[in-house]
Amino acid sequence: MIRFGAQSCRARVHGQSASMASQKAIALDAMGGDHGPEVLVPGAALSLERQPALNFIFFGQQARVEAVLKAYPKLAARSRIVHTDLVIAMDAKPSQALRRGKGSSMWLALEAVKSGEADAAVSAGNTGALMAIAKLLLRPITGIERPAIAALWPTIKSECIVLDAGANIGATAAQLTDYALMGAAMARAVFHIERPSVGLLNVGTEEMKGNEDVKAAHALLKSADSLPLDYKGFVEGDQIGQGAVDVVVVEGFAGNIALKTAEGTARQIGTYLRAAMTSSLMSKLGALFAQGGFRVLKEKMDPRRVNGGTFLGLNGIAVKSHGGTDAFGFASAVDLAYEMADSGLIARLTADIDGFHHRLSAAGPGGVPSERSAGGALGKG
Numbered sequence: 001m002i003r004f005g006a007q008s009c010r011a012r013v014h015g016q017s018a019s020m021a022s023q024k025a026i027a028l029d030a031m032g033g034d035h036g037p038e039v040l041v042p043g044a045a046l047s048l049e050r051q052p053a054l055n056f057i058f059f060g061q062q063a064r065v066e067a068v069l070k071a072y073p074k075l076a077a078r079s080r081i082v083h084t085d086l087v088i089a090m091d092a093k094p095s096q097a098l099r100r101g102k103g104s105s106m107w108l109a110l111e112a113v114k115s116g117e118a119d120a121a122v123s124a125g126n127t128g129a130l131m132a133i134a135k136l137l138l139r140p141i142t143g144i145e146r147p148a149i150a151a152l153w154p155t156i157k158s159e160c161i162v163l164d165a166g167a168n169i170g171a172t173a174a175q176l177t178d179y180a181l182m183g184a185a186m187a188r189a190v191f192h193i194e195r196p197s198v199g200l201l202n203v204g205t206e207e208m209k210g211n212e213d214v215k216a217a218h219a220l221l222k223s224a225d226s227l228p229l230d231y232k233g234f235v236e237g238d239q240i241g242q243g244a245v246d247v248v249v250v251e252g253f254a255g256n257i258a259l260k261t262a263e264g265t266a267r268q269i270g271t272y273l274r275a276a277m278t279s280s281l282m283s284k285l286g287a288l289f290a291q292g293g294f295r296v297l298k299e300k301m302d303p304r305r306v307n308g309g310t311f312l313g314l315n316g317i318a319v320k321s322h323g324g325t326d327a328f329g330f331a332s333a334v335d336l337a338y339e340m341a342d343s344g345l346i347a348r349l350t351a352d353i354d355g356f357h358h359r360l361s362a363a364g365p366g367g368v369p370s371e372r373s374a375g376g377a378l379g380k381g
């Protein structure tokens with residue numbers, strides 16, 4: 001994907017005509033996030049440039065949305081506004097959002113997905129509220145106990161998917177195996193890989209390491225027959241950035257810590273680099289000659305390229321954008337929503353989950369089919 005000169009690793013073709021592309025409608029919570037329409041409308045305009053088949057429904061304060069939208073006539077021609085004055089505050093508790101949020105911009109955007117009016121919803125609003133309302137309106141796919149947040153993660157090779165990134169604290173073996181299937185379905189949608197590689201995040205790659213749920217999930221995944229993924233066993237934290245697998249499965253507590261640690265480390269390295277390059281006259285001169293390389297590095301490390309966490313496991317597509325992002329970052333979240341809607345993600349995921357649970361039931365009380373014994377852990381090489 002080309003974004004103002006930055007090459008993304010996701011394999012997509014932009015610039016196709018609206019007649020060739022699949023027409024999709026995206027419902028936008030226009031009042032979500034730290035900046036509201038002043039950032040979200042320009043972000044939608046950027047995404048429309050890359051995906052000309054998009055249509056938008058903005059849910060929010062009509063006068064405020066229109067004031068920004070008039071600067072983007074192409075977007076305005078493919079958009080409509082549904083007015084509401086009700087906005088869920090960024091610090092509202094999920095329980096409050098459920099009790100008082102009906103009719104809000106966030107609620108209406110998700111309701112549009114439920115009714116089929118929109119193919120996906122994108123919000124930069126309150127994460128807990130968005131998850132709570134999405135679970136209420138869209139409902140989990142049959143067989144899914146807990147939906148998960150899936151995040152895109154830059155790697156040396158390309159990008160990978162990490163889930164759960166914080167929707168739940170803890171996970172059983174069955175839930176971890178569901179996450180593996182959900183992540184693989186998303187990888188097929190955004191990476192266009194028919195059998196994505198999947199690893200379980202663990203404290204080591206040896207089979208005796210890890211807690212009981214992780215070890216039990218490992219046994220399920222390596223023994224289950226005909227899964228629509230390539231299970232590689234355990235991976236460690238340093239292997240995420242190496243791109244060892246396409247999908248990294250982890251329970252939400254550790255997943256969220258890993259994600260925030262990586263974001264903080266990237267900012268730390270950037271601070272070190274800027275300080276080193278301005279520490280003396282010679283270093284400033286060297287930085288001047290190396291500015292092309294630094295520009296490429298900055299683009300690769302730019303978190304806006306992979307903005308957008310997806311709520312997987314629901315009967316509908318809901319994407320959470322970072323609340324403080326700019327138009328560039330919000331466009332990435334809209335792009336992600338379009339990709340997943342265009343790929344038929346929900347139907348494929350529903351079939352995968354149903355088939356896997358059917359095979360587990362057929363295997364008997366132990367839950368581990370005996371037809372196949374797959375390989376062990378993914379070593380560091």
